[in-house]
Amino acid sequence: MKIFITGGSGLIGQYLNVGLSKSHEILTQYYKHIGNCGDYNSVQFAINDYKTLESTFKTFNPEIVIHTAAISNAERADKLPADEVYDVNVNATKYIAELCNTHNAKLIYTSSDLVYAGYRGSYLTEESKLIPISLYAETKLMGEVKVRETLTNHIILRVALQFGFGLNHSRSHFQFIYDELKNERKVKLFSDQYRSVLSLKESARMIAELITKDVSGEMLNFGGTERVSRYDLGKEICRVCNFDESLIEPVTMERVNATYKVADVSMNIDKLKKLGIEPKSLGDSMQELLTR
Numbered sequence: 001m002k003i004f005i006t007g008g009s010g011l012i013g014q015y016l017n018v019g020l021s022k023s024h025e026i027l028t029q030y031y032k033h034i035g036n037c038g039d040y041n042s043v044q045f046a047i048n049d050y051k052t053l054e055s056t057f058k059t060f061n062p063e064i065v066i067h068t069a070a071i072s073n074a075e076r077a078d079k080l081p082a083d084e085v086y087d088v089n090v091n092a093t094k095y096i097a098e099l100c101n102t103h104n105a106k107l108i109y110t111s112s113d114l115v116y117a118g119y120r121g122s123y124l125t126e127e128s129k130l131i132p133i134s135l136y137a138e139t140k141l142m143g144e145v146k147v148r149e150t151l152t153n154h155i156i157l158r159v160a161l162q163f164g165f166g167l168n169h170s171r172s173h174f175q176f177i178y179d180e181l182k183n184e185r186k187v188k189l190f191s192d193q194y195r196s197v198l199s200l201k202e203s204a205r206m207i208a209e210l211i212t213k214d215v216s217g218e219m220l221n222f223g224g225t226e227r228v229s230r231y232d233l234g235k236e237i238c239r240v241c242n243f244d245e246s247l248i249e250p251v252t253m254e255r256v257n258a259t260y261k262v263a264d265v266s267m268n269i270d271k272l273k274k275l276g277i278e279p280k281s282l283g284d285s286m287q288e289l290l291t292r
């Protein structure tokens with residue numbers, strides 16, 4: 001298949017480049033960082049440069065578009081003018097959806113677990129209440145709305161917190177935890193925020209599986225099987241790598257005065273599993289990642 005990946009230089013995008021290029025013809029887009037895009041058929045432009053977007057669709061004519069490009073982090077979004085965040089995360093998403101419509105391409109849009117109301121209990125389903133509390137999360141939700149309004153041939157993935165090693169320039173919080181523990185430095189980790197963490201490698205593998213299925217018009221929670229805090233994640237690193245667990249200090253979001261106190265956006269992934277897509281357990285993913 002012909003697949004156009006936006007945000008190909010990002011944490012997830014670079015893993016998609018590696019995974020999808022094995023069996024598909026890909027075109028991958030980057031903006032300020034090249035990441036591994038130079039190893040593939042790639043194109044550099046700002047995602048809200050509509051002329052280049054349009055000509056890219058015309059020349060490449062993708063069958064599938066995986067739209068990951070975004071201002072992808074709440075703290076980063078807060079440092080930018082709100083209209084810039086809106087333009088990149090909402091307007092550009094709408095335009096990409098319109099181009100997919102025109103060119104008969106399926107759009108896979110990576111939304112976020114942070115669109116959910118984080119105080120409403122555990123293992124949220126796709127129908128659970130949505131209350132995005134940051135500008136970032138709000139624009140991801142608005143992106144979802146634009147996709148649904150614009151074309152039926154789409155899949156929206158509510159992506160869980162990713163863990164793993166970023167390729168090239170990209171870095172995840174997981175990597176920071178790993179480096180601190182490896183170098184025997186103390187690290188403070190939230191013990192009261194729960195997510196359905198998923199490894200970057202698993203995300204790319206599961207997206208590659210998903211595009212082979214006859215699925216359209218679906219909203220899917222896209223996470224791992226376990227509900228864990230960052231403190232649990234740190235403990236899992238220590239278990240697999242034999243690092244000293246006493247280096248981890250559990251802290252509450254209140255104590256470190258976190259800007260966005262999201263208590264629990266762990267997700268129920270039954271819908272994903274019904275499609276035959278089964279994420280590896282946290283233990284197996286961690287083993288795969290850390291015992292290379």
Ligand SMILES: NC(=O)c1ccc[n+]([C@@H]2O[C@H](COP(=O)([O-])OP(=O)(O)OC[C@H]3O[C@@H](n4cnc5c(N)ncnc54)[C@H](OP(=O)(O)O)[C@@H]3O)[C@@H](O)[C@H]2O)c1
Binds near residue numbers: 009010012069070088
């Ligand atoms: N990582 C997570 O834990 C997580 C969790 C939930 C949802 N998500 C969603 O998954 C997607 C990918 O996340 P990620 O962690 O891979 O993000 P990332 O590492 O921050 O990468 C973001 C990508 O978007 C591109 N980008 C940003 N602004 C752009 C602009 N104005 N024009 C063109 N490209 C632009 C970046 O390009 P350059 O770097 O080349 O500038 C990069 O390729 C995002 O939509 C995010 O909301 C991620």
